[in-house]
Amino acid sequence: MTGQRTEEQPAFGPALASGSPVWAPRRGELVEDAVAGRRGVVVAVPEDTGTQVYHLCPADGGDEWPALRIRLNPCAVEAPADMSRGEAALPQDGRGARQGDVP
Numbered sequence: 001m002t003g004q005r006t007e008e009q010p011a012f013g014p015a016l017a018s019g020s021p022v023w024a025p026r027r028g029e030l031v032e033d034a035v036a037g038r039r040g041v042v043v044a045v046p047e048d049t050g051t052q053v054y055h056l057c058p059a060d061g062g063d064e065w066p067a068l069r070i071r072l073n074p075c076a077v078e079a080p081a082d083m084s085r086g087e088a089a090l091p092q093d094g095r096g097a098r099q100g101d102v103p
Helices: none
Strands: 012-015 021-023 030-033 038-044 053-057 065-068 072-074
Touching (some): 030 053
Antiparallel strands (some): 012 021, 030 038, 053 065
């Protein structure tokens, strides 16, 4: 995996009967796994694995975990100008500093 985000995947999947598009996570997108209660970056989509499973990795590194689409939600994190969305998703301490910042 190169770690580069690709734009191969559409932002939305097929339309519902109502005409509204279905959201589909894309590689490199920050998502929230509602069942695991964690946020992660999509590192593999079902088309990569030939299954219905997405693979996620914590934004700050760590072990990947699998998740079905039905468990995933877009992560509504607004990143400050000096941070990526992944950095903005990291836990923050009680003083408002990013974890790992030197006081």
